Amino acid sequence: MKNTGGIIINTFEYILQNVSKPQQYIGCEYGLKKEELSADAIDGRLKFMLSFPDTYEIGMSNFAVKILFEIAESIEGVLCDRAFIPEDDCAALMKKIGYPLSSLNYMIAAKKFDVIGFTLEYELNYSNVLHFLDLAGIPLESSKRAECDPVIIAGGSACVNPEPMADFIDVFFVGDGEDTLREICEVLIESKKRGDDRAARIEALSRIRGSYVPSYYQAEFDASGVQTGFKKLKEDVPDRVKIRLIANLDEARHPVRQMVPNFETVFNRGVVEIARGCKNACRFCQAGFIYRPYRERSVENIKGLIRSIFLNTGYTEFTLSSLSATDHPGLGELIDYTLGLSDTEEGFKDALFSVSLPSQRISTFSVELASKLSKNRKSGLTFAPEAGSQRMRDVINKNVTEQDLYSTASAAIDSGYRLIKLYFMIGLPFETDEDLLAIARSISRVTAIAREKKARGFSVNVTFSTFVPKPHTPFQWAVQAGRDEVFRKQSLIRNELKKHREVCMKFTRFDTTLLESAFARGSRLLGKVLLAALKAGCRFDAWDGKLDFPAWQEAFRSAG
Known part of the structure; x- marks a missing residue:
């Protein structure tokens, strides 16, 4: 309890009165199904916490969380709740007064849950997971967790290379999550009834298709420190993890209640x-x-x-x-x-x-589709040509032509659209300066089409991302362009397009690209880097203005 000028309020109310956007911490959204349960009834259920490791306004926009929450709360015997990362002002206050990270709906401390499931879709959210665990008072490393600590699981697209997070996640799940989540809950409910210890619960989860328990495998490295493979520490674990797939989407659970957030989120629709x-x-x-x-x-x-x-x-x-x-x-x-x-x-x-x-694929966008969309509240149309020359599009297997782009732009303008958003990628394997100049020519031609059609107020927003080699793609072993080379490529494009006032250019920050690349293909050795980065205050690395790259450089140096 806190005494504020003679008025006694509880600690949570004190926090709400002293942070920005307090509505993100109170839950109780429209559409929420919340049961009135006694303490004994809560303890008798499998307590399952879901999180997208970012703030409320981003986490509540995540579609995977919507799917998983609606499935989990429909399962008999499960109490499902959510928690997201508090913003820095709230996190600092929680640390100061010793208030642990708790769930939104039932206000249960995160460390009191049986299982916490993270959705990992982007490598730059890894530091947020550690920040979450730290605020919750849960040991960061799996090997240091006690019997009373929740089982920490994770799924999502970033889990196809789980190794950078292997020290912190008890069980990864690879593939579609709908059926997997049901099986996870069923296994853990039975395990709880039997009174299994924590190790037995993890072992039970390891038998689910798509599961990967890092502690059951010992990473092996060559003399240069490159991870080359694994040594199984348990005989009955698989040599290769098999992905979990939903065969028929019509039969898969789709969220229809979709809680309405308490304030404007990134995608509130x-x-x-x-x-x-x-x-x-x-x-x-x-x-x-x-x-x-x-x-x-x-x-x-x-x-x-x-x-x-x-x-x-x-x-x-x-x-x-x-x-x-x-x-x-x-x-x-x-x-x-x-x-x-x-x-x-x-x-x-x-x-x-x-x-x-x-996003619309250029080769399948049509005049008819543009006409249908024109009945909308008009904002803009988004297309991703990715490369400027046909040679480069063939290299990356992007099955569109230059004429497809121009026909699409023409159809959009004729239908009344005055904003087109384009995405291109630079630093691709086998890219030349001529390919970059072709990007500029393509954009120039789109603006020329608008002028020819006398489209007043027309503009083009162009985002240039830098290629990051990702695992399980044909380009996974490609060399990433270095800092100086990327800056040179960006300058080349800027100089070619600077005369076009109707073109707004945005380039991905290279520091962001470099960090993403390190974790996309990285090994278990990055666990030490993440621990050092957390100590240095690194979090929200995906946000503009939040990435502290010097701190990350120091974290890499201190981890060797």
């Missing part, structure tokens, strides 16, 4: 996953390989999801989510259906519906 995987095989793209095979939801299934999400949340803006939404053969019908709901459905009248697509 209804999300419907229309497909998983990608028909293409761009050689740099990890997602295109690890989410194989390509699977679609049926049009009727998607329509039902849209209806249910609107009725449960009131969301009228929908994202039709997929790695390449325009590959779905029913996309046009789905757009018509969503935009026409207020005209055709009695209970939907006066609602202004809109549809957004995260």
Whole structure:
């Protein structure tokens, strides 16, 4: 309890009164299903905490967390809750007064849960996981956890190379999570009934397909410190982890209640996953390989999801989510259906519906699709040509042509769009300066098309990311361009496009790229680096202005 001017308040209320955006810490969102349970009833259930290791406004936007939370809380015998990373002002206050990180809904200390599951989708969130555990009072390293500590598990796309986080995660799960989560809960419920100790619970989880327990394998290194393989420490563990896949998306659980956040988040809208995987095989793209095979939801299934999400949340803006939404053969019908709901459905009248697509593939975007989308609240259209020359697009297996880009831009402008967002990648294997100049020419031609059509107020936002070799892609062993070379390439493009006032350019910070690359292909030796970085205060490394690269350099040096 705290005494504030003679008024006694509890510690949590004291924290809320002294931090910015306190609404992110109170839970109780619209759509939340919260049971009134006694302490004994809570202790009798499997207490499962889910987290996306970032702040509330980012974590609540994560689609994987939405899926997993709705599945977990539907399982009998499970008490599921969430926690995200508090912002720095709140974290500092919690440390100062000794208040542990707790769950949003039931206000249970994280260290009191039976299991904590992290969704790992980006390497620059690794330091946040350690920050989370530190705030929760849970030993960072798996080997130092006691019997009373929760089992720490993780899944997500970054887990296809789990080694940098192997010292901190008890069990990784690779592949689609819907069926896996159900099996995890079932195994742990039975384990809890038997009174198994912590080691037995981890062993039970290791028998689930897609699981990987780092402590069951000893990493082996060559003389230069490169990790070359593993030595099994238990005979009955697999030589190779087999990925878990959902065969039929129509049969997979899709979140429809989707809690409405307490304040504006990064993506505050209804999300419907229309497909998983990608028909293409761009050689740099990890997602295109690890989410194989390509699977679609049926049009009727998607329509039902849209209806249910609107009725449960009131969301009228929908994202039709997929790695390449325009590959779905029913996309046009789905757009018509969503935009026409207020005209055709009695209970939907006066609602202004809109549809957004995260990214459209140039070769499958059409004049007809542009026309359908033009009925939306217009913002912008996003395309990813990735490379400027046909030679370079062939190298990366990007099956689009220069003319595809120009036809797409023309269709978008004719449909009333005045903003086009383009994504290109520099530093790719076998790239030459001529390939970079071709990028500038492509962008210049798009602006020329807008001028020819007299499109007033037209602009192009172009993001240039730097190639990062990712595991399980054809380019995983490619050499990454160095700092000076990347800066030279960026300057070349800037100089070519600086005369175009309608072009806004954004380049990925090289420090970010370098750190991402180190962890994308790194080994268990990076565990020591992460511990040193945490001590140096590193966290929120994916945020603009938050990455302390000198501190990371010192962490690498101190870890040897």
